[in-house]
Amino acid sequence: MKSVIFHIDVNSAYLSWEAVYRLQHGETLDLRTIPSAVGGDPVKRHGIILAKSHAAKPYKIQTGESLMAAYQKCPHLKVVPPRYDLYLRSSNAMVELISEYSDAIQRYSIDECFVDFTHMVKLYGDPFSTAFIIKERIKKELGFTVSIGISSNKLLAKVASDLKKPDGITTLFPEEIAEKMWPLPVGDLFMVGRATYPKLNALGIETIGDLANYDVEILKSTLKSQGVLIWHYANGIETSPVKKSNHLAIKSIGNSTTMPFDIDTTKEAHLMILSLCEMVGMRLRDSGYLTRLVAVHFKTHTFNSTGHQRKFDTPTDHTRDIYEEACALFDVLWDGTPLRHIGVRVSEFCENDFVQLHIFNEKDTQKNRKLDAVIDTLRARFEPKTIIRGSFINSGIKPMTGGVGEDDFPLMSSIL
DNA sequence: TCTGGGGTCCTAGGACCC
DNA sequence: TCTGGGGTCCTAGGACCC
Numbered sequence: 001m002k003s004v005i006f007h008i009d010v011n012s013a014y015l016s017w018e019a020v021y022r023l024q025h026g027e028t029l030d031l032r033t034i035p036s037a038v039g040g041d042p043v044k045r046h047g048i049i050l051a052k053s054h055a056a057k058p059y060k061i062q063t064g065e066s067l068m069a070a071y072q073k074c075p076h077l078k079v080v081p082p083r084y085d086l087y088l089r090s091s092n093a094m095v096e097l098i099s100e101y102s103d104a105i106q107r108y109s110i111d112e113c114f115v116d117f118t119h120m121v122k123l124y125g126d127p128f129s130t131a132f133i134i135k136e137r138i139k140k141e142l143g144f145t146v147s148i149g150i151s152s153n154k155l156l157a158k159v160a161s162d163l164k165k166p167d168g169i170t171t172l173f174p175e176e177i178a179e180k181m182w183p184l185p186v187g188d189l190f191m192v193g194r195a196t197y198p199k200l201n202a203l204g205i206e207t208i209g210d211l212a213n214y215d216v217e218i219l220k221s222t223l224k225s226q227g228v229l230i231w232h233y234a235n236g237i238e239t240s241p242v243k244k245s246n247h248l249a250i251k252s253i254g255n256s257t258t259m260p261f262d263i264d265t266t267k268e269a270h271l272m273i274l275s276l277c278e279m280v281g282m283r284l285r286d287s288g289y290l291t292r293l294v295a296v297h298f299k300t301h302t303f304n305s306t307g308h309q310r311k312f313d314t315p316t317d318h319t320r321d322i323y324e325e326a327c328a329l330f331d332v333l334w335d336g337t338p339l340r341h342i343g344v345r346v347s348e349f350c351e352n353d354f355v356q357l358h359i360f361n362e363k364d365t366q367k368n369r370k371l372d373a374v375i376d377t378l379r380a381r382f383e384p385k386t387i388i389r390g391s392f393i394n395s396g397i398k399p400m401t402g403g404v405g406e407d408d409f410p411l412m413s414s415i416l
Numbered sequence: 417t418c419t420g421g422g423g424t425c426c427t428a429g430g431a432c433c434c
Numbered sequence: 435t436c437t438g439g440g441g442t443c444c445t446a447g448g449a450c451c452c
Contacts, residue, residue: 013452040420048420065417109422109452193450225426226449256421303419309445343421404422415425415450426449433441 004127005242006115007149007157008098008134010091011166013111014038014051016144017090018080023143035059036078042067044260045340050082054166084403087111093142101134107245114154116242131169139167154416155238156181158190177236182209190416191230199223208234229415240416250287254295255279255402256343262301263339266331271397273326274389276344279402281319282376289349290315294322296329299341308333315350318368322346 019031035056040046047067059074091110104116124130131148145167149160160172187197205211212234219227255276263269292315297307308329326344375387388399
């Protein structure tokens with residue numbers, strides 16, 4: 001049976017969701033009708049554009065550029081701060097609606113998903129008409145628009161959904177590749193990013209078609225395995241299955257932040273690391289895994305970045321263990337240069353079916369577990385602020401730093 | 417383009433073993 | 435013993451995605 005895959009992509013997701021929410025709560029102005037953007041707060045030095053309205057496009061506002069640069073291009077740009085909890089709820093509502101049509105849904109990011117429609121064709125008939133119904137229902141019932149790509153694999157469906165924006169449906173079946181995909185600039189291809197693009201250009205490759213018809217051996221020798229991968233993509237060859245999201249295993253958990261002010265003392269740095277470890281630790285325990293590896297990375301005020309990582313002798317999910325290891329790594333690495341950004345990440349998980357006790361300090365381990373459990377419960381039931389370690393009081397550093405909590409679901413993978 | 421925060425995967429080089 | 439080759443593990447860094 002020939003596969004039928006949908007890729008569904010929310011148009012200007014954060015901005016659309018923000019606009020819908022505001023309209024539902026009494027605002028009369030629809031952010032989508034004016035030059036507007038969702039972005040960070042420059043005072044806190046988180047100042048970049050995360051999403052922009054269609055009406056901001058003529059001003060050449062780019063996702064990822066600084067608010068300052070955006071204001072220079074468009075002084076009357078309306079910028080609103082992000083609200084990730086709202087976006088997660090909006091995303092969930094969309095997936096719930098789509099799940100009425102197929103249970104084979106892979107959430108790829110907060111605003112994108114793949115749907116395997118292969119076995120639904122019998123039930124619903126023509127995929128294009130069903131995609132149309134889904135798109136119109138999302139618009140009518142949830143208030144925002146999506147673009148849908150339809151093909152026989154995930155890569156082609158993803159390329160297709162990008163072809164008609166906003167509010168479009170496009171097919172890109174293998175027989176349509178030469179006509180619809182090959183004329184596109186090679187930088188539009190999935191997995192051809194900022195670094196690869198100039199390398200391909202140097203080989204005389206400008207369009208996806210150029211890449212598709214290039215000698216794969218030469219690509220392999222210059223770009224290694226990635227060269228082979230993108231050559232396959234350019235030819236529409238991709239066979240990964242739509243993995244139901246609840247089957248995706250999470251590989252790492254990390255939090256990081258750009259601080260409102262440069263950090264230049266060990267004491268402050270450690271406090272910042274503790275704040276990040278609180279969030280990482282809580283998310284780790286929530287996942288049910290133990291970690292075997294902790295990594296610390298930072299960026300200096302001059303934007304130099306480095307990191308360090310180290311394995312645990314015994315896997316753990318204690319905030320305290322992660323924190324102590326992270327500080328030890330940090331102390332080895334840091335030479336006192338003022339810091340702009342700090343991050344902590346844990347990975348190499350193993351199952352936590354049984355509690356693996358340290359033979360020599362069993363009591364400590366038990367005590368740590370209980371403490372973490374009590375804190376997690378209180379924070380879940382009330383507010384994260386319920387429990388604050390004394391060291392944070394009057395420090396100017398939040399007791400917990402980083403996002404993606406409760407409704408955490410595994411997103412993304414660099415390969416489809 | 418003065419540049420966020422969440423991820424995954426790949427590669428290179430050194431240590432160590434046989 | 436100045437010297438081979440293969441395998442594995444570890445770490446740092448860089449590529450890509452949204």
